[in-house]
Amino acid sequence: MAESKGRYSKITVVLRRVQIAMLDRLAVSIRLRNGVAISRASIIEAFIEVSRARPDAVVAEMLQRRVPENKDRSGKPRRA
Numbered sequence: 862m863a864e865s866k867g868r869y870s871k872i873t874v875v876l877r878r879v880q881i882a883m884l885d886r887l888a889v890s891i892r893l894r895n896g897v898a899i900s901r902a903s904i905i906e907a908f909i910e911v912s913r914a915r916p917d918a919v920v921a922e923m924l925q926r927r928v929p930e931n932k933d934r935s936g937k938p939r940r941a
Contacts (some may be wrong), residue, residue, distance in 0.1 A: 872934070 876884075884901045907930050912920050 881901070884904050887904055888899050888901065891897065912923075
């Protein structure tokens with residue numbers, strides 16, 4: 862992935878183990894195919910760049926499907 866000339870900030874992202882495993886499998890696949898190591902952060906950055914190429918409505922719809930309903934563990938709606 863090309864180096865960005867823009868400013869950046871370090872953040873912490875919490876992922877499930879299965880998501881981390883998916884990133885690692887993808888990184889290994891890229892390394893085996895291209896002989897180049899790629900970091901998890903670079904893969905996440907690439908996903909963000911791909912999402913920027915889609916219309917906002919498409920990205921919003923994809924994210925809406927991923928957002929859990931606003932309910933507590935008992936199934937009752939949470940208060941705002």
